[in-house]
Every structure is written in structure tokens, then in C-alpha cells.
Amino acid sequence: MNVFLGLLMIPVVFVIMEGVAWFLHKYVMHGFLWVLHEDHHRPTKSKLQKNDLYGLFFAILSILLILLGTLNGFNALFYLGWGITSYGIGYLLFHDIMFHRRIKSIRWRPQTPYFQRIIRAHATHHQKSTAHSGVAFGFLYASKKYNQG
Numbered sequence: 001m002n003v004f005l006g007l008l009m010i011p012v013v014f015v016i017m018e019g020v021a022w023f024l025h026k027y028v029m030h031g032f033l034w035v036l037h038e039d040h041h042r043p044t045k046s047k048l049q050k051n052d053l054y055g056l057f058f059a060i061l062s063i064l065l066i067l068l069g070t071l072n073g074f075n076a077l078f079y080l081g082w083g084i085t086s087y088g089i090g091y092l093l094f095h096d097i098m099f100h101r102r103i104k105s106i107r108w109r110p111q112t113p114y115f116q117r118i119i120r121a122h123a124t125h126h127q128k129s130t131a132h133s134g135v136a137f138g139f140l141y142a143s144k145k146y147n148q149g
């Protein structure tokens with residue numbers, strides 16, 4: 001695959017992955033696989049959550065895609081794998097580290113309108129969502145109604 005097109009694919013896959021994550025979160029995690037997400041919605045003392053299996057799934061999928069793409073002359077699968085990885089890094093940084101402070105020593109919350117919006121949206125998600133219903137299922141995108149009032 002043309003390297004330039006391949007590199008262009010990465011941000012496109014990143015944006016598509018926010019849609020995939022939104023869909024999964026709304027219809028699968030708050031649906032028939034709630035059993036793997038519920039520990040993310042209650043206080044837990046353990047360092048790992050069953051919910052981390054979703055991240056692990058995409059990490060393994062990315063590794064396999066990058067491997068397959070590499071073995072096949074760096075075809076589209078290679079860039080697809082890196083696109084999913086880039087989204088995973090965004091999710092890890094902004095959802096796990098910035099919002100949920102899973103690394104206790106890192107207290108980082110950028111005070112820009114964008115970050116304040118996704119923080120408000122995710123806080124609302126955690127306040128108002130139950131097993132099979134909820135609001136604000138995005139992770140890196142939130143609608144304007146979560147802007148500071």
C-alpha cells in the first residue's frame with residue numbers, strides 16, 4: 001500500500017473507532033455484555049476491572065492486524081492496526097488516566113473547553129447510566145450540550 005495513503009488511514013480509523021466505541025458502549029457494554037462493564041460503574045478496590053477486557057480485546061486485535069499487515073508487505077491491515085492502536089492510546093490517556101486517574105500520581109486535567117466538555121459528558125455518563133440505559137456513550141467526543149453552561 002502507498003505509504004502516504006496508509007498514513008492518512010490512521011486518523012480516519014481513529015475517528016471511525018470513536019463511532020465503534022460509542023456503538024459498543026451503548027449497545028454491547030450497556031447491553032448483553034454488561035457483566036463485563038458493570039465493575040466500571042461501581043467503586044472497586046482492585047487495580048484491574050473486567051471492563052479492561054474490552055481494551056485488551058482491541059490491543060490483541062491491533063497486534064494481529066499489524067503482524068498480518070507486516071507479513072503481507074505492509075498492506076492496509078498494517079495501517080488499520082495502527083489506527084486502532086492510536087485510538088486505544090487516546091482512550092487510555094483521556095478515559096483511564098485523565099478522567100478515572102488510574103495512575104494515582106498523575107493528576108492531569110487540561111482546562112480547555114474540549115477537555116472540560118468530555119469530562120462533563122463522562123461524569124454525566126457515570127451518574128446517569130444503568131445496565132441497559134444511559135447517556136453520553138462517547139469517550140473522545142461529546143455533544144455541545146455538555147459545554148460549560
Ligand SMILES: [Zn+2]
Nearest residue numbers: 025030037129
Ligand atoms: Zn458505561
Ligand SMILES: [Zn+2]
Nearest residue numbers: 040095100122
Ligand atoms: Zn468511565
